[in-house]
Amino acid sequence: MTIDWSQERILILAPHPDDETLGCGGLINKAKRAGADVHVQFLTVGDTRDFSPAGLSTAEERYGEIKRVADHFGWDSWDIAFPGDDYHLRLDTVARVDLAGVIERYSSLSVAELEPTIVVAPHRTSYNQDHQVTAEAAHTALRPSNTRLRHHPRLVLSYEEAADQWRYDSCPAPSLLVELSDADLDAKISAMRLYGTQMHQHPHTRSEPTLRSLATLRGMQGGVALAEGFHVMRLLV
Structure with a gap:
């Protein structure tokens, strides 16, 4: 299977700022380099207690x-649905x-308004409650129906994050691998550094060695140097 990224309009659903980069920052960079439209619908953001200094x-x-x-x-655009x-x-x-x-129709970046060709959402097995409900809401919003009445993205994917992997039975192996270049992975790492409040030192699920290790593992599984893994929810060819 090959994808002409230059022809794609991609909607990425991110529970919080940084999830889109952790889950598919490499894909984002690869698609934008090729000329795709990329839009990010964040679900929420607020003050967060964390382990930073x-x-x-x-x-803010x-x-x-x-x-x-x-x-x-x-x-190309971004929005926060429930700030x-x-x-x-x-x-x-x-x-x-x-x-x-909100995902289906009541947002400027809804499926009905944007009519994306590809939608990428978090995986439902995340330990984080915001990730879980975003995944389930996407499952509902993208349900099968009459394509003459509702827009159907032909490719619907779930992205993975390293934090999803800590329990061995929580997340199945990816069913789609997207090959990344060194530049794509570097762009992903650079974006995470820009999320200064969220990037952490190793060992942490949001550290540079963790992100590089997961990309190396997924690449090996596809017989290439680097990749990101996704779970296919719908593929119409």
Whole structure:
């Protein structure tokens, strides 16, 4: 299977700022280099207590990071559906009909408005509750129906993050590998550095050695040097 990335309009669903880079930063860079349109729908962002020296990353800091990463990759647009502390790390308190509705039609970056050819979402087996409900809402929003009445992206993928792998039975092996160049992986690492509040020293699931190791593993599984792994939810050829 080959993909002409120059012809694709890609919608990436990210529960929080940095998930799109962790899960598919290499794909983003590869697709943008080829001329694809790439749009990122964040679900939420807010203040976050963390293990950084400050002990807290603020929503204002995260917005600044998004803008720098968007410029770095050259995204065509991005949006945050549910901003603020009422939703951040609390998306599991939002009714799925509302989450699915934003993804399906009630957003400037919804499937109905954007009509993407490819949608990429988090995998449902993540330990993080915001990731889980985003994945399930995407599953609902992208459900099969009459293509004459609703837009159907021909390729729907779930991305993986290293943090998903810590429990051996939690996440199946990827069913699609996207080959990356050294430049694609370097761009992914550089973008994570721009997410300064989220990048960590090794050993951590969001460290540079972890990201490089996972790309090397997935590349080996495909017989190439580097790759990102995805789970196919729909492929129409």
